[in-house]
Amino acid sequence: MNWYDKLNQYFPIEEMKSQDHMETLLREKAKIYHKDEGIHHVLMYVELEDFIFIDYLFVSQESRGQGLGRKLIEKLKRKRKSIVLEVEPINYKDSDTEKRLKFYKREGFKHASSIGYRRRSLATKQINELEILYWSPSEQSEEEIYNAMKKTYEMVHTYKDKEFYGQSYENVEDVLSFDPDRTNKDELK
Numbered sequence: 001m002n003w004y005d006k007l008n009q010y011f012p013i014e015e016m017k018s019q020d021h022m023e024t025l026l027r028e029k030a031k032i033y034h035k036d037e038g039i040h041h042v043l044m045y046v047e048l049e050d051f052i053f054i055d056y057l058f059v060s061q062e063s064r065g066q067g068l069g070r071k072l073i074e075k076l077k078r079k080r081k082s083i084v085l086e087v088e089p090i091n092y093k094d095s096d097t098e099k100r101l102k103f104y105k106r107e108g109f110k111h112a113s114s115i116g117y118r119r120r121s122l123a124t125k126q127i128n129e130l131e132i133l134y135w136s137p138s139e140q141s142e143e144e145i146y147n148a149m150k151k152t153y154e155m156v157h158t159y160k161d162k163e164f165y166g167q168s169y170e171n172v173e174d175v176l177s178f179d180p181d182r183t184n185k186d187e188l189k
């Protein structure tokens with residue numbers, strides 16, 4: 001099975017970029033958009049000067065619990081940059097969401113509870129709400145993480161979106177919000 005099929009089977013349709021979109025990012029944004037692929041994993045990530053954004057992290061079912069995910073995260077942590085990612089809130093009907101959150105908590109990630117993320121899926125037309133998690137070697141503020149997410153959304157998520165999907169995603173201001181007083185549940189507690 002190729003790398004895209006692995007991701008496509010694991011991630012919900014509303015979170016997936018098209019294969020054309022991802023291959024174009026790998027080709028046209030090769031300095032920042034990367035793929036780390038092995039028999040049992042696929043890691044897609046953006047690396048900028050001051051942070052890393054994990055776009056997709058997949059570890060095969062048969063390899064889970066053997067430390068592969070931890071090794072991939074450790075490899076990124078060694079770069080000594082903040083690491084940011086989007087994750088689904090806990091859905092008790094889907095045990096993978098809880099396992100994923102426990103994994104990131106064990107790896108030292110924090111929940112950016114002051115950041116709101118609501119994006120309309122071009123595939124399903126449904127509003128998709130995600131939570132933002134981050135790890136920082138220098139205790140970055142959630143506002144800095146918010147700015148990293150905005151940059152990622154504009155540089156990667158919406159890159160040539162009209163060309164790939166026939167329509168554009170919403171503007172970043174309509175998708176991401178920052179409110180230090182937001183009383184959102186901490187997904188990692």
